[in-house]
Amino acid sequence: MPSQLKRSLLIGLMVYISVxxxxxxxxxxxxxxxxxxLAENWPQKQLLASxxxxxxxxxxxxxxxxxxxxxxxxxxxxxxxxALHYYKLLEQGSDFNDLPELHFRAVKxxxxxxxxxxxxxxxxxxxxxxxxLAVRLNSPLxxxxxxxxxxxxxxxxxxxxxxxxxxxxxxxxxxxxxxAQDQADILHNIAGVYIRLSRYDSALEIYRKxxxxxxxxxxxxxxxxxxxxxxxxxxxxxxxxxxLHYYQLALRYYQSTNNxxxxxxxxxxxxxxxxxxxxxxxxxxxxxxxxGYARQIDNKQLLLAALHVLAxxxxxxxxxxxAKKNLEQSIALAKQYKDEMxxxxxxxxxxxxxxSLGDFGRAMHLHDKxxxxxxxxxxxxxxxxxxxxxxxxxxxxxNQEIQDLKQTSRLQELEIAKRSQLTILLAIVFVLVLICxxxxxxxxxxxxxxxxxxxxxxxxxxxxxxxxQKLQSANEVKSQFLANIxxxxxxxxxxxxxxxxxxxxxxxxTEQLGTELLVIKKHxxxxxxxxxxxxxxxxxxxxxxELSVCDFDLVQLVMDVYSMSSLQARSKGLTLTLDNQIGExxxxxxxxxxxxxxxxxxxxxxxxxxxxxxxxLRINETALGVQFAVIDTGIGIQAEQLKIVFECFQQGDNTIxxxxxxxxxxLSLSQQLAMMMGGYINAQSEYGKGSEFMLxxxxxxxxxxxxxxxxxxxTTAKTLAGKVLLAEDHPxxxxxxxxxxxxxxxxxxxVSNGEEAVEQCLSEFPDVVLLDIxxxxxxxxxxxxxxxxxxxxxxxxxxxxxxxxxxxxxxxALGFSGYLSKPLDKEDFYTKLSEHLSVLxxxxxxxxxxxxxxxxxxxxxxxxxxxNALKDxxxxxxxxxxxxxxxxxxxxxxxxxxDSVIQPALLLDKALLNSTEAENNTGLTELVESLIHxxxxxxx
Numbered sequence: 001m002p003s004q005l006k007r008s009l010l011i012g013l014m015v016y017i018s019v020x021x022x023x024x025x026x027x028x029x030x031x032x033x034x035x036x037x038l039a040e041n042w043p044q045k046q047l048l049a050s051x052x053x054x055x056x057x058x059x060x061x062x063x064x065x066x067x068x069x070x071x072x073x074x075x076x077x078x079x080x081x082x083a084l085h086y087y088k089l090l091e092q093g094s095d096f097n098d099l100p101e102l103h104f105r106a107v108k109x110x111x112x113x114x115x116x117x118x119x120x121x122x123x124x125x126x127x128x129x130x131x132x133l134a135v136r137l138n139s140p141l142x143x144x145x146x147x148x149x150x151x152x153x154x155x156x157x158x159x160x161x162x163x164x165x166x167x168x169x170x171x172x173x174x175x176x177x178x179x180a181q182d183q184a185d186i187l188h189n190i191a192g193v194y195i196r197l198s199r200y201d202s203a204l205e206i207y208r209k210x211x212x213x214x215x216x217x218x219x220x221x222x223x224x225x226x227x228x229x230x231x232x233x234x235x236x237x238x239x240x241x242x243x244l245h246y247y248q249l250a251l252r253y254y255q256s257t258n259n260x261x262x263x264x265x266x267x268x269x270x271x272x273x274x275x276x277x278x279x280x281x282x283x284x285x286x287x288x289x290x291x292g293y294a295r296q297i298d299n300k301q302l303l304l305a306a307l308h309v310l311a312x313x314x315x316x317x318x319x320x321x322x323a324k325k326n327l328e329q330s331i332a333l334a335k336q337y338k339d340e341m342x343x344x345x346x347x348x349x350x351x352x353x354x355x356s357l358g359d360f361g362r363a364m365h366l367h368d369k370x371x372x373x374x375x376x377x378x379x380x381x382x383x384x385x386x387x388x389x390x391x392x393x394x395x396x397x398x399n400q401e402i403q404d405l406k407q408t409s410r411l412q413e414l415e416i417a418k419r420s421q422l423t424i425l426l427a428i429v430f431v432l433v434l435i436c437x438x439x440x441x442x443x444x445x446x447x448x449x450x451x452x453x454x455x456x457x458x459x460x461x462x463x464x465x466x467x468x469q470k471l472q473s474a475n476e477v478k479s480q481f482l483a484n485i486x487x488x489x490x491x492x493x494x495x496x497x498x499x500x501x502x503x504x505x506x507x508x509x510t511e512q513l514g515t516e517l518l519v520i521k522k523h524x525x526x527x528x529x530x531x532x533x534x535x536x537x538x539x540x541x542x543x544x545x546e547l548s549v550c551d552f553d554l555v556q557l558v559m560d561v562y563s564m565s566s567l568q569a570r571s572k573g574l575t576l577t578l579d580n581q582i583g584e585x586x587x588x589x590x591x592x593x594x595x596x597x598x599x600x601x602x603x604x605x606x607x608x609x610x611x612x613x614x615x616x617l618r619i620n621e622t623a624l625g626v627q628f629a630v631i632d633t634g635i636g637i638q639a640e641q642l643k644i645v646f647e648c649f650q651q652g653d654n655t656i657x658x659x660x661x662x663x664x665x666x667l668s669l670s671q672q673l674a675m676m677m678g679g680y681i682n683a684q685s686e687y688g689k690g691s692e693f694m695l696x697x698x699x700x701x702x703x704x705x706x707x708x709x710x711x712x713x714x715t716t717a718k719t720l721a722g723k724v725l726l727a728e729d730h731p732x733x734x735x736x737x738x739x740x741x742x743x744x745x746x747x748x749x750x751v752s753n754g755e756e757a758v759e760q761c762l763s764e765f766p767d768v769v770l771l772d773i774x775x776x777x778x779x780x781x782x783x784x785x786x787x788x789x790x791x792x793x794x795x796x797x798x799x800x801x802x803x804x805x806x807x808x809x810x811x812x813a814l815g816f817s818g819y820l821s822k823p824l825d826k827e828d829f830y831t832k833l834s835e836h837l838s839v840l841x842x843x844x845x846x847x848x849x850x851x852x853x854x855x856x857x858x859x860x861x862x863x864x865x866x867x868n869a870l871k872d873x874x875x876x877x878x879x880x881x882x883x884x885x886x887x888x889x890x891x892x893x894x895x896x897x898x899d900s901v902i903q904p905a906l907l908l909d910k911a912l913l914n915s916t917e918a919e920n921n922t923g924l925t926e927l928v929e930s931l932i933h934x935x936x937x938x939x940x
Contacts, residue, residue, distance in 0.1 A: 036066070042077060045070070064093045064102065071106075075113060078260045078297040084113045096133065104133045104142070111149065116261055118294075118301030120153045127153065141182070144173035148186055155192055156301060164193045184213040184222070192229060200237040204230060224253035228266055235273055243273050264293035264302040271309045275316065278434075278441055283313050304333040312349060318435050323349075352427050492527040492600070496520055498567045523564060547591040547676060551702060554586040554626065557596055558619055565603040565615075574610055579618035582626065587702040590677060595697065598670040598681075602630040602693050605667070610634030613690070621701075625679070628695040637685040645683055646671045670695075719745030720830075722767035722837040726750045727757035727783070728799065729775040730892045732859040737770070737799075737824065744830065745840065752776075754783030761792055768836050770820065773800040773811075774887045781814070788815065795836045800891075823894040856896045863935040874928050883912035886931065904931040 036048040049070050052058060058066075071086035090106040111126035127150045134142035151166030167190050174182040188210045194203035207230045214222035231246035247269045254262040267290035274283035287310040294302035307330040314323035327349055499520050502508060508516050562578045569576035599617075606615045613633030620627045637645060646667050671681050678698045685691035724746050728734040731752070738748045749764055751757050754771070755778040761769060769787075771780040778786075784796055795817035798808075808819050818832050866889055873882040890905035908927040 036069075042073065042079075045073060046082075060093060064090060064099075067093060067106075068102070071109065075109070078116075080113050080117050080297060080299075084110060084117075087113065096136070100133075100137055104130060104137060107133060108146065111146075115149070115153060116297065116299060118299040118303070120157045120301065124150055124153045140173050140177045144170040144178060144182070144186075147173070148189060152189060155189070155196075158196070160193050160196050164190065167193070180213055181217055181219065181222075184210045184217075188222070188226060188229070191233075195229070195233050195236055198236070200233050203233045207233065220253065221257070224250045224262070227253075228262070228269065231269055231273075235269070235276075240273060240277050244270070244277075247273060260293045260297045261299065261302070264290045264297070264299065264306065267293065268302070268305045268309060271306075271313065275309065275313055278438065279445075280313060280317055280438060280442075283309070284317070287313055300333055300336075304330055307333070315349060315352060315431070316434055317438075352431060489527060492523045492564060495523045495564045495567050496527065498571070499523070519563070522560065548593065549589055549591055551587060551589050552592045554588050554590075554595075554619075555580065555582065555584060557592060558599070558617065558628075561596060561599045561603060562617060564600065565607060568604065568607050569615060572607065572610070573612070574607060575614040576607070577614060577616045579616055582619055582621045586621075586626070588626070588699040589702060590697065590699055591673075594673045594677065598673055598695060599628065599630075601667065601670045602628070602681075602695065606630050606632035606634065606691070606693070609691075622696070625696065625698040625700070628697075629692060630695075631690065631692045633690040636687040636689050636691055637683070638687045642683060642685055646681070718834075719840045720834060720837045721745060721840055723747045723749065723764065724833070724837075725757060725760055725764070725766040725769045726799075727752070727754060727770065727775065727780065728772045729753060730888050732856075732862070733822070733892050733895050735858075736895055740824065740826065740829065744833070746833075746837070754778030754780055754786075757783050758786050758790075761787055761794075762790060765794070767794060768833060769794060769796040770799045771796060772891075773798055774884065776884060784814065784816065797832065822891055823896075856898075859892050859896055859898075860938045863938055867932050867935050870928060870932055874924075879912055882928075883909065886912060889931070889935075900937070901931075901934050904934050 036045065036052060039045040039048055049066050052066060053063065067086045067090040071083050071090060074080070074083035074086060087106050087110045091103065091110070094103040094106060096103040107126060108130035111123045111130060114120075114123035114126060127146050131143060131146040131150070134146055147166045147170035151163045151170065154160075154166065155163035167186060171183075171186045171190070174186050178186075187206050191203040191206035191210070194200070194206065207226050211223060211226045211230075214226060227246045228250035231243045231250065233243075234240075234246060235243035247266060251263070251266040251270065254266060267286040271283045271286035271290060274280070274286060287306055291303060291306035291310065294306050307326045311323045311327035311330060314320075314326065499516060503513070503516060503520075558578070558580065562576070566576050603615070603617060610632045611634065615633075616629075616631040618629040618631065620629070667681070674681050674695060674697065679696045682694045682696075683691065684694075724741055726734065726737055726741070726748055728737060728750070729752050734750050734752065738750050741748045749760050749766060751760055753775045757769065757771060758778070760766070771783055773780040775783075780798065780800070787796065797818045797820050798811040798816045799820050800807075800822065811819055817836070820829060820832065866885065869885050870882065873885060886905050886909040889901065890909050893901040893905055904927065908924075908931050911924060911927055
């Protein structure tokens with residue numbers, strides 16, 4: 001082979017090997033980057049970062065990404081040395097002109113890390129560098145944040161004048177451009193200055209305002225910081241128990257977040273306050289915990305504070321050598337980091353240590369230095385405070401504060417001069433007494449605390465027992481009420497059933513049919529009103545029943561009640577007599593419904609408890625009003641039982657409920673209603689001979705008039721003008737309501753579900769919208785929410801059979817304009833619609849009554865389809881579809897007054913709405929079969 005060919009092959013082989021090596025290295029490097037991104041273990045992340053950064057193949061962008069990630073992770077785990085190292089590398093690796101935000105963050109975070117290390121002066125330097133960059137970025141909020149951080153650093157160095165100056169600069173920016181959170185943060189910082197200047201009330205007032213903002217924003221860390229600083233304010237002002245409470249609140253939060261910086265601070269606070277209240281063991285524990293967390297994050301300021309308080313605790317406990325050692329470390333750190341307050345306090349503790357060791361000369365010398373230092377520090381703080389407050393408050397308030405500060409300064413100087421000669425002696429005596437009495441005091445406190453704890457436990461146990469008994473009693477009363485409420489509705493229901501039975505059996509002439517149907521309607525209306533009152537649990541439980549006073553003919557009311565009770569009396573073979581002694585008419589102003597309810601209760605009781613003989617209803621006029629007397633020849637009431645007959649669920653004896661039925665609620669309810677109207681009920685009875693119940697109602701007679709409550713349904717009504725959208729899923733209901741709205745002169749757009757309603761509203765823009773709540777495809781609530789989001793602002797009414805008061809309140813709270821009930825209340829419909837539509841003068845007598853016979857026939861004709869749907873959905877286990885079936889049938893049955901269908905449909909609907917009962921299939925089969933049975937009866 002020629003040598004030239006060999007050389008060419010060799011060169012090609014070398015190129016291939018080089019390309020292969022580079023490709024392999026690139027793949028390896030890509031794999032390491034993926035491992036670095038996914039690594040969660042800190043040592044593993046450090047190792048991968050070191051290997052990656054030693055590679056020359058990384059781009060500047062990749063290196064900066066590694067620096068940023070490592071710095072962030074180190075800071076989060078409180079490894080501040082590593083965090084500072086990587087933020088410095090990030091600053092070196094980024095240029096402000098090319099990467100301004102990244103470069104700015106690298107410089108700022110160096111200041112943050114130094115602050116958390118307790119190196120305040122170095123932190124101020126880096127914060128100031130970052131501030132100049134924020135100015136170049138033209139970011140006011142970044143500038144304000146750095147101004148606040150610089151102020152906080154000066155605050156920790158006890159330079160209140162500079163701290164407040166920087167805070168004020170930040171506050172001006174936040175008030176113009178900042179959020180509520182920003183403004184609360186800066187006020188929080190300013191309050192700390194007030195504490196240092198002994199303005200505790202002002203500081204606490206600011207903290208309370210800031211706390212409410214943090215709570216509203218859900219800022220749990222901010223809330224914890226405020227709690228801790230409120231503890232400082234209470235601590236400094238001598239309110240030890242409040243200070244202890246707020247310190248513990250803050251500590252509990254930071255224990256949950258494992259924030260070593262804040263944990264060291266709060267343990268240090270608790271060490272100081274426990275030392276104040278002589279809880280030495282607790283103080284010792286907290287001081288050691290504070291020292292441990294400070295060393296964990298290498299924070300010199302926190303370590304200084306922890307050693308300082310530990311030295312004081314050890315002094316009090318008599319461990320002089322340990323106290324001296326920790327105090328020397330504390331003073332050395334204070335000198336290094338220019339902590340003037342700790343240096344001042346250290347002199348006082350050194351004086352006490354010297355006195356305890358018998359070196360009274362040195363103790364006196366240190367004490368004099370302490371007094372001199374205290375005086376100079378106090379004077380300096382006063383001068384700084386005057387400079388600050390001079391630019392902050394009105395002149396009259398400022399002058400007063402200046403005078404107060406000057407007077408405080410003079411008093412402090414006099415007090416210090418007066419007590420300087422006694423301080424050493426008092427200190428020695430204090431140490432000796434404290435050491436001797438600590439054990440006894442702690443034992444006494446522990447014994448007292450144990451007794452108090454036992455008392456609190458016993459008291460709380462009794463309270464819980466009492467609450468449990470009350471809840472059990474309340475539950476029993478409610479259960480008994482619901483089980484026996486049929487007593488209140490039996491009389492009108494009996495009249496309706498009896499009248500209906502007579503009609504079915506042809507006992508009335510054709511000419512009387514209209515009159516007899518009006519009687520049924522009158523009793524049905526009363527039954528509906530009574531059920532509404534009983535089911536309105538919010539009124540009953542909250543005791544908020546209100547009277548509805550109107551003018552009405554009392555004689556006509558008595559005749560109605562007499563007519564209702566006559567069927568019940570006749571069925572038992574009793575003679576029911578009406579003795580009217582007030583004339584043919586007697587117009588009064590009372591609550592018609594409540595008077596009627598009381599009379600029905602009294603008459604139905606009389607008929608029920610009379611087996612033979614007669615019942616008489618007598619009405620007389622008295623000087624102050626009217627008196628009703630219900631007299632019967634029934635079983636009577638024994639004297640001892642007569643005293644409790646008006647109490648809830650009480651009857652003559654235990655056998656009465658079994659013999660005659662009833663809940664025992666009627667007389668109690670009647671008495672309460674009578675008392676609400678200013679009257680009362682008396683009872684007289686002789687056992688075995690009969691009873692007499694007398695109702696007294698204060699009122700006066702009025703001239704005859706037409707009461708609002710008795711207006712006929714057919715009236716001279718004004719027509720309405722406008723376009724109404726009706727969303728109703730049941731076709732017969734939809735036709736009925738459409739027909740009624742058309743008789744009012746309205747244009748109607750009828751749809752069958754919420755989706756169609758939204759489409760028509762946004763295309764036709766009707767004047768009023770009537771939304772059924774439960775509909776297929778899209779229900780009324782969802783449709784209403786969608787209309788609101790689309791900006792539709794016309795009145796929208798909830799149209800539903802859900803008649804509970806809390807449900808109505810929920811609809812109104814969501815923003816519905818009102819509520820229209822099913823079955824159809826024509827006067828209510830007209831009244832509410834006329835508030836939002838144009839009203840035209842009436843041109844003729846317009847009957848609001850509508851012929852619905854064809855709609856009823858249509859509804860009944862649909863029963864075959866309804867039965868098939870019920871069976872299919874039940875067999876498939878589709879409870880949601882089954883509930884829609886029952887609700888659809890219920891709504892239509894209520895509209896067309898098909899009472900035999902209403903009850904089973906209502907029971908099935910309620911059971912399906914109760915998810916627990918439906919899932920357990922408890923009684924569901926019987927309820928479905930009962931409704932199907934009633935629907936099939938109409939086919940016979």
